[in-house]
Amino acid sequence: MSPPRPPLPRRCLPLVGLGLLAAGPARAQQRQYRFDQNFGRLSFTARHFGLLSSTGHFGRFDAHVALDPADPGQAEVAVAVATGSIDLAWPGATELLRSPAYFDSEAHPMARFTGRAVGVANASRFRVEGDLTLRGITRPMRMEARLLRRGRDAAEGAETAEFSASGTLNRLEFGMREDRTTISDQVRLDVQVRLLVGPA
C-alpha cells in the first residue's frame, strides 16, 4: 500500500498551547521538530459487540516534538486535532461523530494531547505520558511510541524522524456515553507522524 496520505488538504492549525513547549526552558541539545503536513495519520478504532471493529481518522491535526536524539527520554510532545475533521467515510457516521453526543466539534473544535516520554532507554520504543483533552475534559493518557525510521528529506533540506504511537482511551471518561451496546467503551488511538528538524 502507498504511504498514508491525508484525504483532506491540510491546513496549519493555530496551535495555541503548543507555543508553551517551544517557549519552555530550552534543554541542552533539545531540538524542535515540526510536523510534516504531507504525511501523518491519526486514526481511532472502536469495537462493536466484542467481535467487530471500525476505524476512522482525523484529517487535520498538528504535532510538535522537542527531542534530543541522543536522549529521547526527555522528549516532549504536543498534538492538536481539529475534531471537525473526523471522518469515517460512511454516510452519516461523520455527522454522528461530530454531534454533541460524541466529539461535539462545534462546542469543542480542538482536542489536545500534551505529554512527555517516560522511562526510556532507547528511542526505538518508549512510553509517552500526558494529558488528553477532549470535549473540554482533561484526563491522563498513556501512549506507547516507536521511532520507525530516521532519514533526510532532500527537498525539505531537513532531517526526518517517523514515529508511531498508540494508546487506549475510555470514552466514558470524556462524557461520550451513547450507544454503549454497539460501541465499546475503550477506543484505540493510532498516530503516525513524520517530523522534520532543520531549516523550514
Next chain:
Amino acid sequence: MSATPGWSRAQRRLHWWVAALVPLTLGLGFLMVELPWRPLAPKFLAYQLHKSFGVVVFGLVAWRLLLRWRRGRPAEDAALPAWQRRAAGLVHGVLYGLLLAVPVLGYLSAASAPAQVPTMVFMLLPVPHVLGPDEARFLLLRALHLWLALGLVALALGHALMALRHHAAGRPVLRGMWRG
C-alpha cells in the same frame, strides 16, 4: 449437457431459498441505509445481517451452479419458439451471473470501506478482506453493487412474471420448480 427428467430436490430447494433471500437482502440493504444513526445497534446489526445474507446467497448460488453443471437441467418446452428458449437461456445466464457478482461487489466494497468493519457471517464466521481500504474504490464498488442489485431484482421479477405467464398458459414450469 444431457436433459434430466426434472429439477432435483436440491436444485428446487436452492432455487426457492435464493428466491426468498434475494428480496430479503435487498430490503435489508435499503433498511440499513435508511435506519437512523441513533440508536446505533439496529442500524449496525442490519448491515451485518445484510452482509451475512449476501455471503449465504453467494454460497447457495455457487452450489446451484455446481449441481447444474453436474446434473444438468430438464429440457426446455419444445413447443416454445426457438427465440423464446434462447431468450430464457440468456436471462437465466445473466441471473446466475448477477447472483454471483452482486454479493462479490458487496463484499469488495465492504473490504474497501475506509471504516474497515470486518465481515463476519452471522457474527460467527470471519471472511478475510482481500482488499485494503480505499475510499475512491469503495464509492465505485458500492455504486456498482447497488445498480447491479437493482438490475438483478428487475430481471428476477421479469423471470417470475414469465413463469406465471407460462403457468397461466398451462405449461408446467412453475410446478416443475416446485414439485419436481
